[in-house]
Amino acid sequence: MRARNGDTAAYERLVERHAGIAFRTACVLAGSAADAEEATQDAFVKAHRALGRFRPGAPWRPWLLQIVANEARNRRRSAGRRVRLELRAAEQAVGAAGAAGLSLAAPSPESVVLLAERDAGLRRALGTLAERDREVVYLRYFLDLSETEMSAVLGCRPGTVKSRLSRALQRLRAAVEERDG
Amino acid sequence: MAERFDVLESRLRALAAETEFPPTPDVAAAVRSRIAVAPVPPKRFRFARRPSRRALAVAIACVVALPAAAIAAVPGARHAVLDWLGLRSVRVRTVPALPPAPPGPGSRPSARPGADLGRRATLARARAQLPFSVRVPRALGSPPRVFLASSPPGGRVSLIYRGPPRLLVTEFRGSHTRTFLEKTAGPGTTVERVRVSGAPGAWLAGRPHGFIYADARGVIREESTRLAGNVLLWERGGVVFRLEGRVSKAAALRIARSFR
Numbered sequence: 001m002r003a004r005n006g007d008t009a010a011y012e013r014l015v016e017r018h019a020g021i022a023f024r025t026a027c028v029l030a031g032s033a034a035d036a037e038e039a040t041q042d043a044f045v046k047a048h049r050a051l052g053r054f055r056p057g058a059p060w061r062p063w064l065l066q067i068v069a070n071e072a073r074n075r076r077r078s079a080g081r082r083v084r085l086e087l088r089a090a091e092q093a094v095g096a097a098g099a100a101g102l103s104l105a106a107p108s109p110e111s112v113v114l115l116a117e118r119d120a121g122l123r124r125a126l127g128t129l130a131e132r133d134r135e136v137v138y139l140r141y142f143l144d145l146s147e148t149e150m151s152a153v154l155g156c157r158p159g160t161v162k163s164r165l166s167r168a169l170q171r172l173r174a175a176v177e178e179r180d181g
Numbered sequence: 182m183a184e185r186f187d188v189l190e191s192r193l194r195a196l197a198a199e200t201e202f203p204p205t206p207d208v209a210a211a212v213r214s215r216i217a218v219a220p221v222p223p224k225r226f227r228f229a230r231r232p233s234r235r236a237l238a239v240a241i242a243c244v245v246a247l248p249a250a251a252i253a254a255v256p257g258a259r260h261a262v263l264d265w266l267g268l269r270s271v272r273v274r275t276v277p278a279l280p281p282a283p284p285g286p287g288s289r290p291s292a293r294p295g296a297d298l299g300r301r302a303t304l305a306r307a308r309a310q311l312p313f314s315v316r317v318p319r320a321l322g323s324p325p326r327v328f329l330a331s332s333p334p335g336g337r338v339s340l341i342y343r344g345p346p347r348l349l350v351t352e353f354r355g356s357h358t359r360t361f362l363e364k365t366a367g368p369g370t371t372v373e374r375v376r377v378s379g380a381p382g383a384w385l386a387g388r389p390h391g392f393i394y395a396d397a398r399g400v401i402r403e404e405s406t407r408l409a410g411n412v413l414l415w416e417r418g419g420v421v422f423r424l425e426g427r428v429s430k431a432a433a434l435r436i437a438r439s440f441r
Binding site for chain 1: 189190192194202205207208211212217
């Protein structure tokens with residue numbers, strides 16, 4: 001890797017590679033896609049400036065995500081605002097499956113879908129969680145962050161991540177059960 | 182029923198697979214121009230071991246996960262699917278259960294390629310092993326071929342009648358999860374609610390079809406078309422019955438009513 005000593009092209013590749021996870025992390029924390037975009041951009045610029053402080057050999061992602069998280073939190077403009085996570089467009093999905101040669105092909109004569117209605121309930125239950133709990137659940141299960149990355153994003157010790165996640169899951173389970181009756 | 186964490190976790194993962202974040206904007210260009218304006222050469226920056234194995238693993242996972250994710254998207258976006266298929270709100274019925282899943286390692290598809298029926302068994306063995314009462318249609322007599330599968334949880338039995346008409350009967354138990362069976366039908370397929378001796382059911386007639394479903398662990402699965410034909414689905418006592426074959430509705434209902 002030629003990315004050292006200010007190799008801008010190399011840094012750009014790094015940005016491209018991590019833009020997705022940085023942006024999604026920002027989405028979870030910022031409250032809107034627009035804020036998340038700003039936060040991501042600023043985070044990459046700040047990270048570039050701070051590269052000198054980056055410890056060589058240390059994992060890059062947790063370090064970057066920590067900066068992203070700070071930027072995103074600073075931009076959360078209203079406490080109640082939450083990013084709306086969209087369902088994947090079905091048409092796209094069906095088309096993609098067709099392109100992949102699956103029998104779910106677009107003009108599929110018939111498809112029987114066993115729908116997990118419970119997922120709708122789970123989604124609603126997630127919505128009732130406190131910000132703090134929801135964040136940890138999203139980071140773990142929707143973004144698939146490692147414990148190290150989560151601790152960087154949440155600003156807590158790695159050991160605390162587990163207990164926070166476990167408490168959040170308890171409350172989520174309680175919320176699901178309440179809804180499922 | 183209390184749900185264990187691992188179940189909740191797999192549900193969360195399944196939900197995540199259906200969820201899409203807003204598309205990532207092109208931040209690279211903006212970052213590039215901002216850095217170009219104020220370049221700050223780091224003192225002694227080195228990357229941590231190139232893309233790192235983790236990044237590579239992530240990239241591979243993305244490639245592998247793509248078709249699954251595409252399928253996974255379907256159940257969550259059912260209205261869009263139904264709209265797209267021109268059949269909004271055709272909810273066939275509530276089935277707290279799951280169609281057959283692909284066989285695990287060791288069990289070979291036996292009936293024909295693509296038919297994930299499990300392993301060959303006898304009716305007696307199926308009855309001894311499954312936690313629900315296996316019923317057979319008296320109208321057709323004892324099934325010539327019986328297959329037993331361990332998925333979905335609770336097990337599944339498939340009975341094959343060579344016919345004519347060739348028929349496939351599948352029975353499996355509902356799980357405690359509140360899963361719904363949704364029907365999306367394309368051109369050439371009709372859906373009709375029916376009653377099988379009082380039990381709610383659906384008659385799906387038309388062209389061959391496939392199943393897409395979430396199993397008890399929330400894993401989205403797809404099952405390819407098996408026997409070409411019409412399908413009668415019904416549920417009784419927490420057990421889902423599925424009869425498939427080239428039969429008329431009247432014949433299917435007559436057979437279904439004879440299940441004992």
